[in-house]
Amino acid sequence: MSAAELITPHVAGIAGEQAAVAHRCLYYMSLMREVEDRIERKLYRQGKIIGGVYVGRGQEAIPVGTSLLAEPDDVLLPSHRDMAVFFVRGVPAARIFAQYMGRVGGLTRGRDGNMHMGDMKLRIVSIVSAMAACVPVAAGAALALKYQGTRGVAFCYFGDGATSRGDWHEGLNLASVQKLPVVFICNNNQYAYSTPVSKQMACRDVADRGPGYGIPAEVVDGNDVLAVYEAGRRAVAHARAGEGPYLLECKTFRMTGHSAHDAADYVPKDLWDQWAKLDPIARLETRMIENGWTTQAECEAARARILREVDEAVAWAENSPYPDPATLLDDVYEQ
Amino acid sequence: MPTTYLEAIREGLWEEMERDPNVFLIGEDIGIYGGAFKVTAGFLEKFGERRVVDTPISESAIVGASIGAGLMGLRPVAEMQFSDFISCGFDQIVNFAAKCRYRWNAAVPIVVRAPSGGGIHGGPFHSQNPEMWFVRTPGLKVVAPATAYDAKGLIKSAIRDNDPVLFFEHKGLYRRIKEDLPSEDYTVPLGKAKIVREGSSLSIITYGAMVWVALDAAEQLAAEGIDCEVLDLRTLAPLDRDAVCETARKTSKVLLLHEDTQTGGLAGELAATLTERVWEYLDGPIVRVTAPDTPVPFSPPLEEAFLPNAEKVVAKARWLHRY
Numbered sequence: 004m005s006a007a008e009l010i011t012p013h014v015a016g017i018a019g020e021q022a023a024v025a026h027r028c029l030y031y032m033s034l035m036r037e038v039e040d041r042i043e044r045k046l047y048r049q050g051k052i053i054g055g056v057y058v059g060r061g062q063e064a065i066p067v068g069t070s071l072l073a074e075p076d077d078v079l080l081p082s083h084r085d086m087a088v089f090f091v092r093g094v095p096a097a098r099i100f101a102q103y104m105g106r107v108g109g110l111t112r113g114r115d116g117n118m119h120m121g122d123m124k125l126r127i128v129s130i131v132s133a134m135a136a137c138v139p140v141a142a143g144a145a146l147a148l149k150y151q152g153t154r155g156v157a158f159c160y161f162g163d164g165a166t167s168r169g170d171w172h173e174g175l176n177l178a179s180v181q182k183l184p185v186v187f188i189c190n191n192n193q194y195a196y197s198t199p200v201s202k203q204m205a206c207r208d209v210a211d212r213g214p215g216y217g218i219p220a221e222v223v224d225g226n227d228v229l230a231v232y233e234a235g236r237r238a239v240a241h242a243r244a245g246e247g248p249y250l251l252e253c254k255t256f257r258m259t260g261h262s263a264h265d266a267a268d269y270v271p272k273d274l275w276d277q278w279a280k281l282d283p284i285a286r287l288e289t290r291m292i293e294n295g296w297t298t299q300a301e302c303e304a305a306r307a308r309i310l311r312e313v314d315e316a317v318a319w320a321e322n323s324p325y326p327d328p329a330t331l332l333d334d335v336y337e338q
Numbered sequence: 339m340p341t342t343y344l345e346a347i348r349e350g351l352w353e354e355m356e357r358d359p360n361v362f363l364i365g366e367d368i369g370i371y372g373g374a375f376k377v378t379a380g381f382l383e384k385f386g387e388r389r390v391v392d393t394p395i396s397e398s399a400i401v402g403a404s405i406g407a408g409l410m411g412l413r414p415v416a417e418m419q420f421s422d423f424i425s426c427g428f429d430q431i432v433n434f435a436a437k438c439r440y441r442w443n444a445a446v447p448i449v450v451r452a453p454s455g456g457g458i459h460g461g462p463f464h465s466q467n468p469e470m471w472f473v474r475t476p477g478l479k480v481v482a483p484a485t486a487y488d489a490k491g492l493i494k495s496a497i498r499d500n501d502p503v504l505f506f507e508h509k510g511l512y513r514r515i516k517e518d519l520p521s522e523d524y525t526v527p528l529g530k531a532k533i534v535r536e537g538s539s540l541s542i543i544t545y546g547a548m549v550w551v552a553l554d555a556a557e558q559l560a561a562e563g564i565d566c567e568v569l570d571l572r573t574l575a576p577l578d579r580d581a582v583c584e585t586a587r588k589t590s591k592v593l594l595l596h597e598d599t600q601t602g603g604l605a606g607e608l609a610a611t612l613t614e615r616v617w618e619y620l621d622g623p624i625v626r627v628t629a630p631d632t633p634v635p636f637s638p639p640l641e642e643a644f645l646p647n648a649e650k651v652v653a654k655a656r657w658l659h660r661y
Contacts (some may be wrong), residue, residue, distance in 0.1 A: 141397065143402060143408070143414075147409075169398060170399070
C-alpha cells in the first residue's frame with residue numbers, strides 16, 4: 004500500500020494540495036504509530052525484540068511533517084524517535100521489524116539494533132547512541148552537498164536532551180560559520196530519559212539558542228503536522244537558497260517512557276492527560292473530516308489496511324534468518 | 339634535492355588534491371596561516387577556500403564534518419593541530435567513524451592527521467603519543483611513518499583508502515630528517531611493515547621516531563658485535579603480525595621499542611602475539627623499552643629522562659644479547 008493510493012482528491016486547487024499533503028501525513032504517522040505499537044506493546048513483551056525499544060509515540064508529526072519535504076538529493080539524519088523518516092524514504096516496515104529482531108533482513112543485518120540504521124543509497128545516515136553526534140556529521144554532509152554543487156539540504160534530527168552536548172554546539176556553530184544547508188530539527192519532548200527540560204537548560208526554548216550562533220530559529224507546535232510541514236517548508240527554503248542553517252524547534256511530548264522498560268513514573272499525571280488531548284494523529288483526522296478531506300469510514304478503512312501491512316511485515320521479519328556467526332569478522336574494514 | 343619529512347607529507351597532500359577533486363582539507367589554521375607546522379602552507383592560494391576549510395576550534399566538529407562529507411563520497415583530510423587535542427574528537431572517531439562500515443555498510447574514507455610525539459619540550463599537552471586509543475578500536479587504521487619516503491607514500495595510501503585512517507606524523511621528524519624521493523607518483527601500502535636494517539643477533543621492533551633511535555642503537559651495538567635487525571611497523575592497525583613473527587623467528591630475541599608510555603602500549607600486544615605464535619623460536623624474554631607511565635614532562639632534564647633513547651636501547655639490548 005503506497006501513500007499515493009490513499010490520497011483522495013476531494014477538492015481542487017490549494018485546498019486540494021493541502022488535502023493531498025494531509026493524506027500523506029496521516030498515512031505515514033499512522034504507519035509509524037502502528038509499527039511502534041506492535042514493537043513496543045506486543046513483540047517486545049513476547050520476547051521477540053532484541054535489546055532496547057525507543058519509540059516516538061505522540062511525536063510522529065515531526066519526522067513526517069519534515070521529511071516529506073525532502074528531495075532526492077537531500078540527506079536525512081533521523082534520531083531514535085523518527086522512524087517515519089525511513090518510511091517516507093521508501094524503507095518497508097518489514098525491514099524495520101527485522102532490524103528490531105536482530106535479523107539479516109534489518110538494515111544493519113543484525114549488526115546493530117532499533118533505530119541505529121541507515122542507507123547511503125537512500126541518503127539516510129545512521130545515528131549512534133551518543134546524543135548529538137549526528138550534528139557535526141550533518142554539517143559535513145551539508146558541506147558535501149554544497150561542495151558537489153547540488154541544492155541539497157541536510158535534515159538533522161535530535162531531541163531536547165541532545166542540545167546539552169558539546170557536539171550540538173560545535174556542529175551548529177560550524178554549520179553557521181560555513182553557511183551550510185542544514186535544517187536542524189529538534190523534537191522537544193520535554194524529557195531526556197527522566198530529566199525534564201528545565202534541568203536540561205536554563206533558557207526557555209531550544210530555539211533561543213539559534214540566534215547565539217547566527218541561526219534563525221522558530222518554535223512550532225510539534226503535534227500539528229501541517230504546522231510542522233509549513234514551518235519545515237520555510238526552514239528548507241532558507242537552507243536550499245544558500246542562506247545557511249535553520250533551527251526548527253517542535254514542541255511535543257514523549258507519550259511513553261524513555262524506552263520500553265521505563266514506566267516513566269517521574270512524569271506528572273496531568274502532563275500525560277494534557278498531551279493526550281493533543282495527539283497528532285487524532286488531531287489531523289478530526290481536521291481532515293471537518294474540512295471534508297476524508298470521512299470517519301475512510302479513516303477506519305485506511306487503518307485496517309495499515310494493520311494488514313504491519314501483519315505482513317512482521318511475518319516477513321520473523322522469516323528473516325538470524326545472521327550467521329561465520330560473518331562475525333566481516334566488514335570491519337573494506338574487503 | 340632531499341625532501342624533509344614535513345615536505346613529503348605536504349607533497350603527498352598536494353598531489354592527491356591535484357589528482358582527485360574529492361580530496362579536501364579541513365582543520366584549524368590550515369588556510370591563511372598554512373597550519374601550525376606549515377604543512378599546508380600555500381594550499382589555500384592554490385586550491386581555494388572550498389577545498390581548504392578553516393574551522394572554529396572544534397575538534398569534534400572537524401572530525402564529525404569529515405565523517406559526514408566522507409559518507410557523501412568526498413575524501414576529507416582533517417588536521418588536528420596537535421595529536422593531544424584528538425581526544426576532543428574522540429567520540430566521533432571511535433563511535434561514529436570506526437563503526438559505520440561494520441554496522442550499516444557505509445564507507446567513511448577520511449584521514450585524520452595528527453602531529454604527535456615529544457622531544458620538542460612541548461610539555462604534557464603538545465607531546466603525547468595517543469595512537470593506542472585508536473589501535474584498539476576495530477574499524478580504524480592507524481599509520482605512523484618514520485621516513486620521508488614512507489610519509490609521502492602512506493599519506494597517499496591513507497587518502498585513497500576507503501576506511502578511516504589516523505595518520506600520526508612525528509613533530510620531531512618534520513624538519514630533522516630528509517631524503518631524495520622519486521619524482522614519479524608512488525604509494526606505500528597500509529598494513530605492511532618494513533625491515534630497515536638486516537641483522538641476526540636480535541630484533542628491534544618499533545615505529546615512528548623511535549626507528550631512528552633503534553638505528554642509532556644498532557650502529558653502536560654493531561661495534562660490539564651485536565648485529566640488530568630493525569623492523570619499522572609503519573602501520574599499527576592493521577598490524578603486520580606476519581612480519582613481526584618473521585623477524586622473531588630469524589633472530590630469536592626481541593626488543594620492543596616505542597615512545598608511547600608502557601601500560602597498554604603496542605609492545606604488550608606485540609609480546610602477546612609473539613608468545614602465541616613463535617614462542618618455540620625465542621631464546622630469551624621479550625623485553626620493552628618505552629616511556630614510563632607518566633604524563634610527558636616539560637623541563638628538558640625530565641623529558642630526556644622520560645623519552646626512550648639509544649643509550650637505553652643499547653643497555654637493554656646488551657642484556658638481552660647476553661641472556
